[in-house]
Amino acid sequence: MTIAPGHTTPPTDACVASIADVFDPVFSRLEQWADLVERSAARPGRVLDRAELDLLVEKLVRAEFDDSNGCVIGAGFVSAPNFMGWHLAWWLGGKNAASGGLPAAGIRHLETVEDPLEESFRDYTALEWWRVPARTGRRHITGPYVDYLCTDEYTLTLTLPVYRGGSELIGVVGIDLSVDQIERDLVPRLDAGGVAVTIINASGRVVVSTDAHLATGALLRLPGLTELLADRTLPTTTLGRGNAHSFQWCGRTGLAVVAGPAPG
Known part of the structure; x- marks a missing residue:
């Protein structure tokens, strides 16, 4: 996708x-x-x-x-x-x-x-x-x-x-x-046009997020995310209901970034 x-x-x-x-x-x-x-x-x-x-x-x-x-x-x-x-x-x-x-x-x-x-x-x-x-x-x-x-x-x-x-x-x-x-260093730089940005590990757990509702270590739950995490070769993709989120691997770090709607 x-x-x-x-x-x-x-x-x-x-x-x-x-x-x-x-x-x-x-x-x-x-x-x-x-x-x-x-x-x-x-x-x-x-x-x-x-x-x-x-x-x-x-x-x-x-x-x-x-x-x-x-x-x-x-x-x-x-x-x-x-x-x-x-x-x-x-x-x-x-x-x-x-x-x-x-x-x-x-x-x-x-x-x-x-x-x-x-x-x-x-x-x-x-x-x-x-x-x-x-x-x-x-x-x-x-x-x-x-x-x-x-x-x-x-x-x-x-x-x-x-x-x-x-x-x-x-x-x-x-x-x-x-x-x-890391959160103190990274969060101010995670500017994605007002939408929430979440860094996750290869298991889908939150490393840091600009969404205050997502705590460190919590499991990010989005439709299609598990399948994306199983393939490190995928380019930037969309996921979630209505493809409202984007997903992108972060080089060779084993981390990924998910950006989506602004936190409520």
């Missing part, structure tokens, strides 16, 4: 560009991190141990927290079990609600149970932020969800797989973003 000639739709292209301005630079940094970790892991004659890995990752994420303007609340590398065992080289920033009162410039390492024999151990390879990029080999956005492990607030987790030798999965690099801060 494509937009028919002459059909008037909201200017979602500008909204998509605004969304890309927020997320594409984050994924670009993750690609740089993945390259650095891969090169360190692939050095001939040397075995990368946990201490060396943690120092490398801490240096990367510390610079990220310094430049994040409050959006980045967690970041790091998570090892594949066959690479370095069950290990999270992950840090929380001072603006993270779960970071224990650190100053804004401070960071702390996330302490987790890494022994699978312990009762409180959690298999992170079953979680979406690991499972999807490990299966697809592509960038992925998980959320919004309340991250009780790391943030205690609505979070988006951006992850990217890391390979050694081009084929051996050794882990994922990732960044947690505060949905509240």
